[in-house]
Amino acid sequence: MLREMSETPTVPDAGPxxxxxxxxxxxxxxxxxxxxQLRLDPVVLRLGFLLxxxxxxxxxxxxxxxxxxxxxEEAKGPEPARDWGQFAAYGxxxxxxxxxxxxxxxxxxxxxxxxxxxxxxxxxxxWQQADPSRRQRWMSGAVRQVNTGWVRTLIGALLxxxxxxxxxxxxxxxxKAKTGLVFTAVVVGGMLLIAAPWLASLVKELQRERTExxxxxxxxxxxxxxxxxxxxxLTLIQRNAHDAREVTRLARSQERELRNWLYQPxxxxxxxxxxxxxRVAAEEEDAHGVPIEIVCxxxxxxxxxxxxxxxxxxxxxxxxxxxxxxxxxSVYAEVEPDEVxxxxxxxxxxxxxxDVPADRMGIRQSIIGRMERNGGSARVRTEPGDGTEVMLTMxxxx
Amino acid sequence: xxxxxxxxxxxHRLFRSGVRAELGPSIQVLxxxxxxxxxxxxIAELKPDxxxxxxxxxxxxxxxxxxxxxxxGAQVRFLALSVSDAAEDVIGVIRGGARGYVTKTISGAELTxxxxxxxxxxxxxxxxxxxxxxxxxxxxEAPPIDPELDxxxxxxxxxxxxxxxxxxxxxxxxxxxxxVKTVETHVSSVLRKLQLxxxxxxxxxxxxxxxx
Numbered sequence: 001m002l003r004e005m006s007e008t009p010t011v012p013d014a015g016p017x018x019x020x021x022x023x024x025x026x027x028x029x030x031x032x033x034x035x036x037q038l039r040l041d042p043v044v045l046r047l048g049f050l051l052x053x054x055x056x057x058x059x060x061x062x063x064x065x066x067x068x069x070x071x072x073e074e075a076k077g078p079e080p081a082r083d084w085g086q087f088a089a090y091g092x093x094x095x096x097x098x099x100x101x102x103x104x105x106x107x108x109x110x111x112x113x114x115x116x117x118x119x120x121x122x123x124x125x126x127w128q129q130a131d132p133s134r135r136q137r138w139m140s141g142a143v144r145q146v147n148t149g150w151v152r153t154l155i156g157a158l159l160x161x162x163x164x165x166x167x168x169x170x171x172x173x174x175x176k177a178k179t180g181l182v183f184t185a186v187v188v189g190g191m192l193l194i195a196a197p198w199l200a201s202l203v204k205e206l207q208r209e210r211t212e213x214x215x216x217x218x219x220x221x222x223x224x225x226x227x228x229x230x231x232x233x234l235t236l237i238q239r240n241a242h243d244a245r246e247v248t249r250l251a252r253s254q255e256r257e258l259r260n261w262l263y264q265p266x267x268x269x270x271x272x273x274x275x276x277x278x279r280v281a282a283e284e285e286d287a288h289g290v291p292i293e294i295v296c297x298x299x300x301x302x303x304x305x306x307x308x309x310x311x312x313x314x315x316x317x318x319x320x321x322x323x324x325x326x327x328x329x330s331v332y333a334e335v336e337p338d339e340v341x342x343x344x345x346x347x348x349x350x351x352x353x354x355d356v357p358a359d360r361m362g363i364r365q366s367i368i369g370r371m372e373r374n375g376g377s378a379r380v381r382t383e384p385g386d387g388t389e390v391m392l393t394m395x396x397x398x
Numbered sequence: 399x400x401x402x403x404x405x406x407x408x409x410h411r412l413f414r415s416g417v418r419a420e421l422g423p424s425i426q427v428l429x430x431x432x433x434x435x436x437x438x439x440x441i442a443e444l445k446p447d448x449x450x451x452x453x454x455x456x457x458x459x460x461x462x463x464x465x466x467x468x469x470x471g472a473q474v475r476f477l478a479l480s481v482s483d484a485a486e487d488v489i490g491v492i493r494g495g496a497r498g499y500v501t502k503t504i505s506g507a508e509l510t511x512x513x514x515x516x517x518x519x520x521x522x523x524x525x526x527x528x529x530x531x532x533x534x535x536x537x538x539e540a541p542p543i544d545p546e547l548d549x550x551x552x553x554x555x556x557x558x559x560x561x562x563x564x565x566x567x568x569x570x571x572x573x574x575x576x577x578v579k580t581v582e583t584h585v586s587s588v589l590r591k592l593q594l595x596x597x598x599x600x601x602x603x604x605x606x607x608x609x610x
Contacts, residue, residue, distance in 0.1 A: 259483055262484075263482070263483045263484045293525060293526075293564065295525045295526055295528070295529035295562045295563075296529065297529050297532045297533045297536065297562065298533065298536060330525060330563060330564025332525070332529070332559075332562045332563040332564070334532070334559070334562075343563045345563055345564050345565075347564075389563070
């Protein structure tokens with residue numbers, strides 16, 4: 001059950017119970033709820049209710065009954081507004097269909113019913129395939145180029161025309177209406193000819209405005225970022241021009257920040273190992289002014305033991321930055337299916353492990369001890385004059 | 399010692415003169431170019447041994463230069479030099495035919511070393527490029543189409559891992575008890591796989607890194 005629901009995330013109300021969703025409802029959400037239950041497009045059911053109403057009022061009764069017996073979906077947040085555009089469309093359609101039915105008596109059966117049905121379905125497709133915002137624009141009279149779904153638009157229009165002509169033909173009115181139709185066609189065509197250039201320029205203007213707006217928004221975002229970080233740092237650099245070390249530190253930290261903004265995927269620094277290693281290295285780089293180069297292969301979520309690994313790695317970076325005298329520190333983190341390894345390496349002066357006083361907590365406690373307490377291991381390779389490499393390994397929890 | 403003839407292609411004048419000043423005496427700079435058009439023309443005219451190629455340039459960038467020069471069958475070697483860390487750029491320029499990728503923070507001595515290596519037909523991998531390759535060739539659910547090209551040998555993996563850890567070729571050779579020449583052979587072999595492998599994961603992986 002759970003699996004099934006997770007596979008159909010787009011239909012949140014596909015559960016076992018029939019409910020009336022509040023969002024996207026036209027009247028009370030009955031058709032939508034039932035459609036979700038039957039895995040149908042709600043339009044089909046809405047059309048069904050509409051036609052049943054026109055034919056003999058049955059639709060109203062059915063709808064009311066379902067309305068009463070179906071619980072409302074528990075809404076989260078404020079209740080969404082009803083889609084009045086759709087409501088109006090269905091209303092107009094109902095009036096039109098009912099009007100035709102009443103005038104012609106077509107709903108008493110016979111061939112006259114079909115053109116009306118075709119026309120109605122066509123109109124609905126036209127209306128339905130437009131998304132709410134586009135319908136809003138249609139309602140407000142604005143003209144926009146419809147790029148997508150124009151095939152469906154065409155089919156809808158065709159169905160409407162076929163419906164209209166079919167109706168006239170079936171009721172024997174086509175011959176009589178011929179003159180009127182030609183007149184209408186000529187008038188509409190003429191109006192289109194007159195309005196076409198204006199419409200085209202309007203469309204172009206709207207598109208231009210839209211691109212311009214998007215461009216401006218992007219420029220504003222970049223400008224905000226540059227102002228907050230880059231310009232700020234440049235000011236600081238000018239003020240600290242006498243202090244070479246500080247200038248390097250500022251430039252380096254700004255470079256790192258800009259790089260992250262440009263190239264690194266947006267990550268939560270406390271959630272995954274690679275992001276956490278980058279954050280820790282950045283902090284130590286800032287604190288000690290020694291560049292730390294990071295290479296990460298693979299990634300995984302952080303847990304308690306990897307947190308300990310991270311602490312040990314931080315201590316190794318601190319040691320390298322403070323005591324090695326190296327101009328750069330390399331950090332390499334690799335996540336493999338069964339274990340995580342972090343290497344911290346410098347080409348500095350190195351040291352003799354046996355010469356390290358027993359009370360110096362850095363290596364023995366903060367690195368080796370911490371790793372062993374958490375079920376990992378640490379290996380330190382160093383020789384005077386040959387740099388230092390700390391290798392930290394932690395098994396992954398399965 | 400033979401001199402290596404080099405062309406510097408970069409759209410930043412300050413950077414070009416900086417590189418020129420930093421290169422060792424064994425490098426002879428033939429000229430500079432600042433965009434795709436002038437780069438293609440200069441390569442045809444000066445016939446350098448190695449082209450130092452910037453990845454981001456007006457007119458299509460380094461990849462466009464690679465496409466036009468290598469497409470014409472010219473015998474010239476490229477070393478990509480960039481500030482970009484984006485996997486897409488790094489993998490893209492290597493697959494475009496560059497024999498190495500280093501970042502602009504590289505020191506003059508290291509760059510001189512890298513240029514000589516590339517002129518000898520070897521490959522130059524920065525730690526970050528090695529990391530990208532390990533990542534791209536790592537676990538994959540789909541079986542490789544061409545096992546020879548689509549996966550790394552154990553030894554190649556070891557070499558790449560050491561590069562990623564910041565080891566120089568000489569240090570790698572010492573660590574693995576092999577000669578520097580063998581290290582170079584392994585790296586060149588990885589470069590060949592990187593350029594020829596049809597693994598669709600490779601390109602997909604590189605683009606996905608940017609999209610997240």
